[in-house]
Amino acid sequence: MNKGLVVGLVLVLVAVGSVVFHFLSPWWWTPLASNWGYIDDMIIITFWITGVVFVAIILFMAYCVFRYSHKEGRRAAYEPENKKMEWWLTGLTTVGVVGMLAPGVLVWGQFITVPEEASVIEVVGQQWQWSFRYPGKDGVLGTSDPQNISFENPFGLNPNDPNGQDDILIEGDDLHLPLDRPVKVLLRSKDVLHDFYVPQFRAKMDMVPGMVTYFWFTPTRVGTFEILCAELCGVGHYAMRGYVVVEEESAYQEWLQEQPTFAQLSGEARNGTGDVLNPVLSEAAADSAERGSVQ
Amino acid sequence: MAFFVPTEAEHVAPAEVADVELYHPKSWWTRYIFCQDAKVIAIQYAITAGAIGLVALVLSWLMRLQLGFPDSFSFIDPGDYLQFITMHGMIMVIYLLTALFLGGFGNYLIPLMVGARDMVFPYVNMLSYWVYLLAVLVLVASFFVPGGPTGAGWTLYPPQAILSGTPGAEWGIILMLVSLALFIVGFTMGGLNYVVTVLQARTRGMTLLRMPLTVWGIFVATILALLAFPALFVGAVMMLLDRILETSFFMPAIVEMGEQLNYAGGNPLLFQHLFWFFGHPEVYIVALPGFGIVSDLISTHARRNIFGYRMMVWAIVAIGALSFLVWAHHMYVSGMNPWFGFFFATTTLVIAVPTAIKVYNWVLTLWRGDIHLTLPMLFAIAFIVTFVNGGITGLFLGNPVVDVPLSDTMFVVAHFHMVMGVAPILVIFGAIYHWYPLVTGRMLNETLGKFHFWVTFLGAYLIYFPMHYLGFLGVPRRYFEMGETDFIPQSAQTLNEFITVVALIVGFAQLVFLFNLVWSAYKGRVSGRNPWRATTLEWQTPDFPPRHGNWGPTQPVVYRWAYDYSVPGADQDFLPQNLAPDQVTADNRHKDLPDGAVQPAE
Numbered sequence: 014m015n016k017g018l019v020v021g022l023v024l025v026l027v028a029v030g031s032v033v034f035h036f037l038s039p040w041w042w043t044p045l046a047s048n049w050g051y052i053d054d055m056i057i058i059t060f061w062i063t064g065v066v067f068v069a070i071i072l073f074m075a076y077c078v079f080r081y082s083h084k085e086g087r088r089a090a091y092e093p094e095n096k097k098m099e100w101w102l103t104g105l106t107t108v109g110v111v112g113m114l115a116p117g118v119l120v121w122g123q124f125i126t127v128p129e130e131a132s133v134i135e136v137v138g139q140q141w142q143w144s145f146r147y148p149g150k151d152g153v154l155g156t157s158d159p160q161n162i163s164f165e166n167p168f169g170l171n172p173n174d175p176n177g178q179d180d181i182l183i184e185g186d187d188l189h190l191p192l193d194r195p196v197k198v199l200l201r202s203k204d205v206l207h208d209f210y211v212p213q214f215r216a217k218m219d220m221v222p223g224m225v226t227y228f229w230f231t232p233t234r235v236g237t238f239e240i241l242c243a244e245l246c247g248v249g250h251y252a253m254r255g256y257v258v259v260e261e262e263s264a265y266q267e268w269l270q271e272q273p274t275f276a277q278l279s280g281e282a283r284n285g286t287g288d289v290l291n292p293v294l295s296e297a298a299a300d301s302a303e304r305g306s307v308q
Numbered sequence: 309m310a311f312f313v314p315t316e317a318e319h320v321a322p323a324e325v326a327d328v329e330l331y332h333p334k335s336w337w338t339r340y341i342f343c344q345d346a347k348v349i350a351i352q353y354a355i356t357a358g359a360i361g362l363v364a365l366v367l368s369w370l371m372r373l374q375l376g377f378p379d380s381f382s383f384i385d386p387g388d389y390l391q392f393i394t395m396h397g398m399i400m401v402i403y404l405l406t407a408l409f410l411g412g413f414g415n416y417l418i419p420l421m422v423g424a425r426d427m428v429f430p431y432v433n434m435l436s437y438w439v440y441l442l443a444v445l446v447l448v449a450s451f452f453v454p455g456g457p458t459g460a461g462w463t464l465y466p467p468q469a470i471l472s473g474t475p476g477a478e479w480g481i482i483l484m485l486v487s488l489a490l491f492i493v494g495f496t497m498g499g500l501n502y503v504v505t506v507l508q509a510r511t512r513g514m515t516l517l518r519m520p521l522t523v524w525g526i527f528v529a530t531i532l533a534l535l536a537f538p539a540l541f542v543g544a545v546m547m548l549l550d551r552i553l554e555t556s557f558f559m560p561a562i563v564e565m566g567e568q569l570n571y572a573g574g575n576p577l578l579f580q581h582l583f584w585f586f587g588h589p590e591v592y593i594v595a596l597p598g599f600g601i602v603s604d605l606i607s608t609h610a611r612r613n614i615f616g617y618r619m620m621v622w623a624i625v626a627i628g629a630l631s632f633l634v635w636a637h638h639m640y641v642s643g644m645n646p647w648f649g650f651f652f653a654t655t656t657l658v659i660a661v662p663t664a665i666k667v668y669n670w671v672l673t674l675w676r677g678d679i680h681l682t683l684p685m686l687f688a689i690a691f692i693v694t695f696v697n698g699g700i701t702g703l704f705l706g707n708p709v710v711d712v713p714l715s716d717t718m719f720v721v722a723h724f725h726m727v728m729g730v731a732p733i734l735v736i737f738g739a740i741y742h743w744y745p746l747v748t749g750r751m752l753n754e755t756l757g758k759f760h761f762w763v764t765f766l767g768a769y770l771i772y773f774p775m776h777y778l779g780f781l782g783v784p785r786r787y788f789e790m791g792e793t794d795f796i797p798q799s800a801q802t803l804n805e806f807i808t809v810v811a812l813i814v815g816f817a818q819l820v821f822l823f824n825l826v827w828s829a830y831k832g833r834v835s836g837r838n839p840w841r842a843t844t845l846e847w848q849t850p851d852f853p854p855r856h857g858n859w860g861p862t863q864p865v866v867y868r869w870a871y872d873y874s875v876p877g878a879d880q881d882f883l884p885q886n887l888a889p890d891q892v893t894a895d896n897r898h899k900d901l902p903d904g905a906v907q908p909a910e
């Protein structure tokens with residue numbers, strides 16, 4: 014059989030197969046639960062532009078392989094350059110690239126511009142668990158410093174900062190967020206890099222010890238969503254999980270009332286009655302500690 | 309400066325006669341082991357890179373077994389898994405691909421293709437290999453130290469890389485950093501050689517714009533490497549100091565497992581900038597030689613001049629230059645100042661333009677060609693498919709907003725495997741099928757080759773194309789297992805099993821290839837000189853396969869570019885670069901010369 018035909022057909026199959034797979038694939042993004050529909054739109058735009066180019070190139074190559082594969086007496090054309098064609102292709106490519114870049118930077122502009130009315134919360138990462146802090150009644154997070162971190166003060170809050178006294182601290186429990194209210198998430202890490210990632214929100218950001226990083230989003234769907242760590246942080250990385258509960262304002266307020274403040278917790282700790290603060294090592298950490306791979 | 313005026317008697321002999329003879333190796337040791345012939349050094353590089361590459365291949369099987377069948381392999385624990393990915397990734401990128409493209413193909417092809425007798429500093433060139441070997445041995449040693457090799461990921465991000473929550477934080481990371489530093493030292497010796505050889509040792513008539521694109525690709529990649537590796541070197545040294553002397557270059561105040569550590573004031577992002585200032589050009593260090601080689605494979609086997617040669621050269625140069633301006637696209641979600649996103653998004657998407665031009669020109673070279681579907685050509689076509697695919701997903705990740713959900717997921721793993729794993733490896737295979745006869749005088753077995761090609765190409769595509777969709781779903785990379793995760797359907801695990809099975813089959817095909825390499829060296833069909841009827845100089849040496857010194861008594865003279873295929877009016881469909889203008893038609897040519905071995909006019 015004609016080799017050119019076979020190879021050409023395989024190439025067609027690769028191009029068509031990829032497109033068919035794309036549309037039939039059961040694996041696709043999770044239903045959106047935040048305002049970042051723009052991000053999904055950007056992915057769709059990029060898919061269309063690049064997909065057309067991909068299919069066009071592969072099919073054209075398939076055609077060439079089929080049409081120009083060697084047979085007795087064939088001789089290739091001799092054409093070192095074709096300036097006109099090269100400039101056309103360069104121009105078209107530039108148009109495609111601008112088509113992706115322009116909307117891309119517009120959305121990026123939004124992504125990094127936090128709305129005025131956003132409320133602030135803090136997520137703290139450590140090997141291998143999440144904890145959360147709310148600003149409390151005064152709406153301001155108290156200052157913190159790694160040097161203050163201790164068994165009694167796991168967030169490292171500054172004990173003399175009045176803003177921190179009413180901060181609400183959540184350890185070993187879920188993060189709760191009110192529906193439809195923009196939130197600025199401040200990210201901090203005690204030890205190594207981590208990354209706060211909830212696939213349904215689309216947004217994510219690394220947490221870096223020694224720095225405070227941030228991103229913002231608005232939860233748009235009630236539900237419980239799993240938090241994954243998306244930056245390698247050691248043996249327990251894959252097991253560093255948590256949950257975000259998005260709920261109606263009223264349910265959220267009710268929940269918030271019941272949570273302890275920094276002042277209460279440090280009072281308890283002083284009186285020796287608190288047991289909330291014992292950091293729970295995740296399963297994986299415990300596992301590998303047993304095996305001795307963690308010193 | 310001492311002045312030395314030779315008397316008549318002391319006068320040095322004319323160069324053409326003596327210089328070759330003078331340094332011909334005299335013993336078995338200096339011929340095969342401590343050899344200064346770039347061709348032998350190339351083979352040494354290639355064999356070492358291949359051997360350590362096999363380790364990386366076996367590690368990939370172990371990782372795939374774990375991902376495909378998470379509960380079945382109790383001997384792999386989470387720490388092991390991290391060690392596997394780290395060693396696999398680092399070996400593949402640095403010790404296999406970089407070493408093979410530059411140390412292997414660079415050494416073999418540069419002197420031959422530019423008509424030089426050897427690299428300009430043969431002794432340093434030899435040292436380069438031995439230092440590389442030492443780097444590999446140090447790397448291998450880390451498998452055997454207490455705690456095992458580092459599991460910090462090939463990116464080696466601190467603080468995690470040197471803290472106890474990561475496997476190998478005690479010895480593994482130290483050996484890794486030392487090995488990298490050694491690699492860079494060794495590479496620098498070789499790299500300076502390649503650059504100076506291209507600039508200074510080209511034969512008469514070999515202008516820069518007559519050089520084959522293979523040489524252009526390797527030449528520019530080497531320049532990138534010489535400029536990029538120092539950033540990694542500095543980063544490695546600083547991290548070593550942090551690890552051993554407890555300096556705080558990359559280490560802020562840290563509370564590890566409830567304990568205050570002795571660090572303060574450093575910045576982890578500084579390392580990330582150093583790493584990616586090296587890491588992004590590294591992608592092109594691997595890609596540009598591939599670009600060059602594939603251009604020559606396509607042109608030769610389609611019997612057609614490369615389309616838009618000058619554009620191709622400028623594209624290589626432009627990509628090389630731009631590749632130093634895009635590094636932070638790996639850091640959109642690292643926590644760096646997000647305003648950088650605008651700059652790096654723009655530079656990253658701009659680089660797509662010269663890259664796309666290269667792709668168009670490859671395809672346009674096939675167009676109206678006389679395509680011989682030989683093994684090198686098949687691999688070249690497969691390269692285009694996978695490279696275009698991987699390049700396109702790069703446009704996703706280059707756009708910061710799209711990168712936000714996809715970074716650190718399986719989408720990234722699929723992307724970089726397609727573009728800098730599969731694509732360059734396919735070129736390497738094509739190149740080996742192409743140049744094997746030059747090295748051994750024999751052809752690789754065609755049937756085994758076909759099997760190897762189809763399984764590798766289609767297999768690799770089946771592994772990595774669907775993997776992107778796991779990334780869309782939100783499966784993170786570097787995960788030992790997903791466990792029970794709400795949003796991951798059961799079918800994702802089925803896909804993982806499928807990928808693992810295909811990966812094992814593809815792995816098996818590589819063993820067939822290895823067998824072919826060894827078997828054909830003894831039993832392969834004798835190729836005859838210039839079996840592909842190529843124009844470039846490496847096929848026009850007086851001895852076949854070429855010997856030490858390459859050119860016998862006189863170096864070739866070059867009359868034309870490397871792409872005179874199917875020139876109208878010429879009666880052969882190729883004109884070797886050293887074919888004199890007055891010999892282009894049969895009437896003028898020496899009748900007694902074997903086909904393809906046309907000598908320049910005396």
Ligand code: HEM
Pocket residue numbers: 368369371372375393394396397398400401405460461462463721724725728729730733784785786787811814815
């Ligand atoms: C059939 C061949 C290959 C298979 C089956 C394979 C498989 C894998 C797997 C399973 C991972 C870990 C994914 C994760 O959990 O994050 C990985 C990581 C990686 N691979 Fe490959 N791989 C192959 C070839 C290559 C090649 C040729 C390269 C050369 C560029 C390469 C470079 C890397 C790198 C850089 C990483 C990342 C390591 C890290 O996350 O630190 N691989 N590979």
Ligand SMILES: [Cu+2]
Pocket residue numbers: 206207208242243244245246247249250251253
């Ligand atoms: Cu993590």
Ligand SMILES: [Cu+2]
Pocket residue numbers: 587588591634635637638
């Ligand atoms: Cu990059």
